[in-house]
Amino acid sequence: MVRALTAGGELLGWWAALTLLWIVLIGPVDTLEWVVGAGAGLLAAAAARGARRAVGDR
Amino acid sequence: MTGELPVLLGLLLVAAAGTGAVLVRDPVRQSFVLSLLGLSLAALFLLLQAPDVALSQLAVGSALTPLMVLLSVRKVRRKARSERREERE
Amino acid sequence: MNGWTAAGTALLLCGFAPAACGVATGRASRRVPAQNVATTLLSLVFLLLAQGFARPAYVDTALVLSVLGPAGTLLFVRLLADQLADHPPGERRLRALTVGNYVAVAAVVLPLSAAAGPGRAMVKLLIIGVLLALGSWVATRAVHAAAAMGHGRGAPAEGMSGDR
């Protein structure tokens, strides 16, 4: 339970930070930008978590 | 004409890096000069107002090409080394 | 040609070109740190040129280089660790190069941010600056670690200094 929570928290933290980074990178902001940015952020956050796990349990 | 001076500088850098990449015979050292050639080309492309091309060159030249060259060198050398040891035996 | 372009050209001539000479000559212990300096300075040149050409869109090249440059340096460190361990670079020179990188990043990014004015463009510039500083820090750490760990590392197959 705790593990799932920390995993979710890690993912959520990365996702928020990366989506914010996306919004900083782009020019004018509209709804579609938010959607695409959130999607890309989620993908990158999943990669971040996967990478940490791949390094962690060895 | 002063407007073209940066382009001239970029061209000189590219010419020097390209010449160096040919004259350096050791592949490992050449990979350094090749990455340098990639960087100089990217600078020249940006000076020639081609940011798309500069991005392309950066993406390829900064990590991808040196990685492939160095991995090939490692494979070939490993092979050669084991051959030589075999001969000695 | 305005002041920013002139500054970018000057940095290309007086910063990047000498670093390039360092990359092209000498042992791995000299080439690898010089490679890092070259990518950092080139990224700064791109930032200056973007401002000089009045094209914020050109900043993306500096952004990409600020993450791929350190990746390139780490790659050389990883694959040439044996050579770095054989002839470790001078401690003081390494530190001087890193400090020089920090100073150059600050000296270029801060005026550019001031010129951009508050807004997302400024945050983007600052992020690039932070990425560059981080990259040059980690490159130094990696060179240091590779030199310190010495020979025992990795399988024999991992080595590349076989025939020298």
Next chain:
Amino acid sequence: MSAAPYVVAGWLFLMGCYGLATSRNLIHAVGCLAVCQSSTYVLLLAVGYRSGGTAPVFSDIAPGSRPVVDPIVQALTLTDIVIGATVTALLLSLVIQVAKRHRTVDPDELSELRG
């Protein structure tokens, strides 16, 4: 000045050819081929340049507000750079195969092997 880019492109091409002909290591030869390739990039972009122009990317400038350089040569070059990298990879894998089969990567020794 107006001839400098063409001179540099020609120089890079000839240097790359020289390196290819005199190379003693196939991996080095692949690097020389990359130098030859870069000469075409320089030539193409030099043809498309317009002094005082800027990139034809209108995300941050209004269309028509500034003269722009030729986009077509840029499009040609940019795809070729990435394709060139994968072709380099193909050549390097050929070199690895040669090293496995013939136990050398020196082109001169290879031609002696042949006969």
Next chain:
Amino acid sequence: MTMRLRMWVLALGGLGVAVLYVLACLDLPSFGGHRHPYGDRAVRAALARHTANTISSVNFDQRALDTLGEESILFGSVLGTVVLLRQTRDEDRQQPEPARVAPSVRRYALFALPVTLLIGLYIVAHGQLSPGGGFQGGVVVATSLHLLYIAVDYRALERIRPLGLYEVADAAGEAAYVLVGAAALPAGWAFLGNFLPYGTFNTLASGGTVPLLNAAIGVEVAAGVVVLLARFLDQAVEIVSTDEEAEGRA
């Protein structure tokens, strides 16, 4: 052929090329000239189709068929590399020893990997607006994953790189490009015609099919480069021929 003879042949050929090249250059427009008829037309066409980045418009709209050819070269060379570098019968796999890396370098890699990945995705997604596109962004995405090999360990890379998936993605990218092109046919357009609504200039949805083709290329290049590097890493780190292995054990 002796070295001397070869140098003579080379000098002769080089001289011939140089003379022809100079003659050709004399007829080229001078550097920085103001006459670019094709370029001006391409810019006008791109603006008519609401694509802010003219270069992307040329690549994925005006000359999309040409890009399909280039993409096929890429696909073919990835395929060729995979075939050339496969494991043969007289070769074995050897588990590489874990590399020791400084903790600070590892932490940097874990931080830089998602950031680089996001920047790569940004370059792909904004290809039709700002400089960038599928070709450049794809390479950045692929490089970001290899930070794990560069700064951590080969085995860590293997854990987050299901190679089969990337091989499928490579093919899917190529297929998606052809399918988007073919989708124009029922709408009454030519193959690879820009049949979608052009959208508002300088927004993410502008340019009709350009963003879609861009994304397809991005997927293909990223997956292709990952597969390519996987083969090289296999050869350099894992695969050993049997005699090498025997020597290693002795």
